[in-house]
Amino acid sequence: MNAGVIGLGLIGGSMAIDLRRRGFAGAVYGCDANAVNAAAAKTIGLVDETMDVETLAARSDLIIIAIPVDAAIPVLKKVLDIFQEKGYRDKVVIDTCSTKALISDSVEGHPMRGRYVATHPMAGTEYSGPWAALANLFDGRAAIVADAEKSDPDAVALVEKLYDALYMRPTRMPSDGHDVHVAYVSHLSHVISFALALTVLDKEKSDSHIFDLASGGFSSTVRLAKSSAQMWTPIFLQNRENVLEGVDAYIEKVEEFRDAIRSADKEKLDSLIREANRIKRIIK
Amino acid sequence: MNAGVIGLGLIGGSMAIDLRRRGFAGAVYGCDANAVNAAAAKTIGLVDETMDVETLAARSDLIIIAIPVDAAIPVLKKVLDIFQEKGYRDKVVIDTCSTKALISDSVEGHPMRGRYVATHPMAGTEYSGPWAALANLFDGRAAIVADAEKSDPDAVALVEKLYDALYMRPTRMPSDGHDVHVAYVSHLSHVISFALALTVLDKEKSDSHIFDLASGGFSSTVRLAKSSAQMWTPIFLQNRENVLEGVDAYIEKVEEFRDAIRSADKEKLDSLIREANRIKRIIK
Structure with a gap:
């Protein structure tokens, strides 16, 4: 089995590392629209060779699209078109994007739809690029397979085997349910x-020592603010309705908290904090 | 040198561990209004003996008040009163609270004010109680000494020695500046x-699987929501003006973000995210 990875960043690069060293893939081929990233991925050994999408589709049994979700939609369509034109009936293509409804819908009715499996491996860091790729990134995390009934059973079976090789827990769910949850x-x-990063960076303009006391609590809350615009702008736009619903609900909670502080309502604050503490059930 | 710790929780307990094993304190005495915590602290060996505040003040050279900031104010006054009544001229008392202006002001003009040093060791976890105490909790973190000019020079020198023993970086600043920064x-x-915990716990009422996809990013952003009301309600109330200013500025940023998503303004989102990414300068 040869694997082809389109997008040699954090996710694609990390998959390439583990799929090869765990024996799932014999050869791993790569493709990246950014020539520097492609050359780096080859140099640091993430992939055996880099090539264009057509050649990669010809030489790979499984194709993994691991690029920002706005770019992934046309590339997915292109890969399915190649499958159709070349008569590739047994190859499988997946994407790894954080939103699933729009990309899954985008190929609805494509004659080769069955060869595509919409997935979301729930792992990552706040860093990006081939240099950010890590071994064992996926171990123990959930891997969503969305709208599995729209894919051929043998394609889904191969993808579940792929995520087994990454030590992930494959979980099936509809793409719209997935998108609400991840929002x-x-x-x-x-x-x-x-927003936290923007607030404190703004404050720094008038108070240059504001970060002198930055603590571990601040670091953990603001960690995700290092994430790239290239990845996150498309996610926010594609999952717009769900994210807006979440953000509006969140603003209400912040305001409830703010009002309790403003009115110095000790009992209300105690009760909000105790209710929030129930999150202990969920996270270790 | 014997140390007395009032409040045998995360901070007081962790200080007790390191002050003894690093040879700063010969004996460590303890006091806790909660009898279960006091007994636990004795049993797990955080302190040599537990006793009431009067006895602790008599037997300790350095007294550390490590309780929530609302409770700390009367206890600090009580300790300084004991110093005065008993004629203790060489003992030193500190607090370790997260807000400094109100507690520092609360003993303004006290005849023994010079024996008190207002401090804030910038370390902690989201857990509390004597069971949460950890060795090395303070290593490498900042320790604020607030309004140092109001304390006797020998008292400040002792406290800086204390924080050296905890491998902290003592930093002097005015209490009001401190309170703005920590806000x-x-x-x-x-x-x-x-607020994030409350939002998602609320959503769970209508969507019981909402947490199935909770990822590492969610865990780090929501980690602090496990913190206790006993500690945090008094902090929010005592640092009310500064926290409100911060929360209001923050709500504006969330709304700016929300509006950019709502109007699907790709350029605005890109620019907000890139600006937020500047936080990379500050946190590793």
């Missing part, structure tokens, strides 16, 4: 973190 | 995290 438990966290 | 780089992060 709340992933995308909202990014909005929050970006 | 932005610590207290605001807690408001944000509590």
Whole structure:
């Protein structure tokens, strides 16, 4: 089995590392629209060779599209078109994007739709590029397979085998349900973190020592604000309705908190904090 | 040198561990209004003996008040009263609270004011109680000494020696400047995290699988929401004006972000995210 990775950044590069060393893929081919990234990925050994999309599709049994979600949609269509033109009936293509409804819908009715599996491996860091690729990035995390009923059973089976090789927990769900969930438990966290960074960086303009006391608590809350615009702007735009619903609900909670502080309402603050503490059930 | 710790929780307990094993304190005495915590601290060996505040003040050269800031104010006054009544001229008392202006002002003009040093060791975790105490908790972090000019020079020197023993970086600043800084780089992060927890826990009422996809990003942003009401309500109330200023500025940034998503303004989102990315300068 040869794998082809389109997009040699954090996700694609990390997959390339583990798929080869764990014996899932014999050869790993790569493709990146950014020539520097492609050359770097080859130099640091993430992939055996780099090539264009057509050649990669010809030489790979499994094609992994790991680029920002706005760019992924035309590339996915292009790969399925190549499958159709060349008569590739057994190859499989997946994407790894953080939103699933729009990309899954974008190839609805394509004659080769069955060879595509919409997935989202729930792993990452705030860094990007081939230099950010890590071994074991995916171990133990959830891997979503969305709208599995629209893919051929053998394609889904191969993808579940792929995620097994990455030590992930494959979970099936509809793409729209996925997008609501990630709006709340992933995308909202990014909005929050970006806004915190902007607030404190703004304050720094009038108070140059504001960061002198930055603590571990601040670092963990603001960590995601290092994430790239290239990846996150398309996510916010594609998952717009769900993210807006989450952000509006969140603003209400911040205001409830703010009002309790403003009116020095000790009991209300105690009760809001105790309610928030129930998150201990969820996170370790 | 014997040390007395009032409040045997995360901060007091962790100080007790390191002050003894690093030879700064011969004996460490303890006091806690909560009998269970006091007994636990004795049992797990955080302190040699537990006793009431009067006895602790008599037997300790350095007294550390490590309780929530609302409770700390009367206890500090009580300790300084004991110093005065008993004629203790050489003992020193510090507090470790997250807000400094109100507590420092609360003993303004006290005849023994010089024996008190207002401090804030910038370390912690989201856990509390004697069971949460950790060795090396303070290593490498900043320790604020506020309004140092109001304390006797020998008292400040002793406290800087104390924080040296904890491997901290003592930094002097006025209490009001301290409170502005921590409002932005610590207290605001807690408001944000509590509000995120409340938002997603609320969503869970209608969508019981909302947490199935909770990722590492969510965990780090929501981590502080596990912090206790006992500690945080008094901080928000005592640092009310500064926290409100920070929260209001923050809400504006979230709204700016929200509006850019709502109007699908790709350029604005890109530019907000790139500006937020400048936080890379500050945090590793």
